[in-house]
Amino acid sequence: MEASLVPGLVLAVGGGLAAVRTAAGEERVAKLAGRLDRRPVAGDRVGLLLESDDGARIDVIEERRTELRRQQRMRSEGERAMKEQVLAANAECVLIVASIADPPLRRGLIDRILVAGWRGGMAPLIAITKCDLAERAAEPPVQVLADYAQIGVDGVAVDVRTAAGAEAVRALIAGRTAAVVGHSGVGKSTLVNALTGGGQVTGAVHELSGRGRHTTTTATWLDVPGGGALIDLPGIRSFSLAGIAPDDLRHAFADVAAAAERCRFRDCRHVGEDGCAVEAEVEPARLASYRKLLAELEEG
Ligand SMILES: Nc1nc2c(ncn2[C@@H]2O[C@H](COP(=O)(O)OP(=O)(O)OP(=O)(O)O)[C@@H](O)[C@H]2O)c(=O)[nH]1
Ligand SMILES: [Mg+2]
Ligand SMILES: [Zn+2]
Structure with a gap:
């Protein structure tokens, strides 16, 4: 960060402005520098140029951890x-x-x-x-x-x-x-x-x-x-996972993945085959959700 910039935390963003808190605990409404390559969001750590009139400008957005x-x-x-x-x-x-x-x-x-x-x-x-x-x-x-x-x-x-x-x-x-x-x-x-x-x-x-x-x-x-x-966060109506690999579902469906390990059919897709371990062991509500997401990701 350039010497003239002070560290800040983005509290909220709206209307092309951001509410930020400086390291000194002061809150300011900041403009966004034209050269920023992305839009700041709440939780972003930024470098602020403080202006004399209580204003500020976000000049740098730090790399995000998550x-x-x-x-x-x-x-x-x-x-x-x-x-x-x-x-x-x-x-x-x-x-x-x-x-x-x-x-x-x-x-x-x-x-x-x-x-x-x-x-x-x-x-x-x-x-x-x-x-x-x-x-x-x-x-x-x-x-x-x-x-x-x-x-x-x-x-x-x-x-x-x-x-x-x-x-x-x-x-x-x-x-x-x-x-x-x-x-x-x-x-x-x-x-x-x-x-x-x-x-x-x-x-x-x-x-x-x-x-x-x-x-x-x-x-x-x-x-x-x-x-x-x-x-x-504002309420969300839908949450598309487009672009995520079907394999990334494994974490959120560890129960399905564990039952799949026990499935005796080598090529089973675990989508309703007779005798499938996933079908037999996984909670129906969990399985229904898994299948819906899998179908959506495979289609996309
Ligand atoms: N019966 C009941 N009502 C609740 C409870 N918690 C919140 N509410 C009511 O649900 C309504 C919505 O609550 P909010 O906290 O504004 O909901 P939100 O998830 O922040 O909504 P958005 O900001 O639109 O995403 C309000 O009328 C609350 O009073 C609860 O535990 N029981
Ligand atoms: Mg709310
Ligand atoms: Zn199976």
């Missing part, structure tokens, strides 16, 4: 055109938030984010929210958590009526930085507020995103008192 990426369909460029979008940078974990009901839990989305999280270098964690609505759900939260625990993914059940869930999430994150991802309305920001004390969006971030909105529109970095941070 990236949470998804493919997004570009409507303007036809049905098949996909563009990669980086949702958050340098998070150590990805906290997948899924409500057990309202909206209903979709394992497909959890699995997609698991694949993207591992691929981007992050440890995945799961929070099942709205457990007060569990009687409306197709399956109990403990069943979902047990299935993911089997492939080594830790998770907790959260019920907004008690503080226990938020405390369990705090323990899960254990002082690390986590990107908080899931469908819109599942309770991500509610959980983030419970952990960060709410009202934390101040200063430069406030200037950027405005006040009084329920739905999160800008990825926002928030410190967790006592250690760690959360990057609260």
Whole structure:
């Protein structure tokens, strides 16, 4: 970094500007230098040129340690055109938030984010929210958590009526930085507020995103008192894995991979053959999700 630049952390980005925090703990709204080769995202470490009038300019974006990426369909460029979008940078974990009901839990989305999280270098964690609505759900939260625990993914059940869930999430994150991802309305920001004390969006971030909105529109970095941070992301409707090799599914489907090892058919594709070990051993909900993703990746 050039001597005139000071290190900064990107808290949020919007409208061609970024809210940044300097190493001295000051928040500023920064412009983006024209020569940047990519767009900064929340969690980016940057080199800032401080301007005399409280302004700043991002001149350098440091190499990212992790990236949470998804493919997004570009409507303007036809049905098949996909563009990669980086949702958050340098998070150590990805906290997948899924409500057990309202909206209903979709394992497909959890699995997609698991694949993207591992691929981007992050440890995945799961929070099942709205457990007060569990009687409306197709399956109990403990069943979902047990299935993911089997492939080594830790998770907790959260019920907004008690503080226990938020405390369990705090323990899960254990002082690390986590990107908080899931469908819109599942309770991500509610959980983030419970952990960060709410009202934390101040200063430069406030200037950027405005006040009084329920739905999160800008990825926002928030410190967790006592250690760690959360990057609260806008809700996602879909999460395409286009461009990921079918082989990359193995991590997120260790249960399928383990059963496949035991399958006695040498050329089995484990997609419904009679006598297939995968068919016999893997939880039906897990298998359905695996097959759907595999078909999509093989097609792409
Ligand atoms: N019943 C119930 N409602 C909850 C719970 N947690 C959050 N909600 C409600 O769900 C709604 C959406 O919550 P948010 O925290 O804004 O959801 P979000 O995931 O941040 O949504 P986006 O920012 O749009 O992605 C709000 O009305 C919350 O009060 C919960 O544990 N139980
Ligand atoms: Mg939100
Ligand atoms: Zn098989």
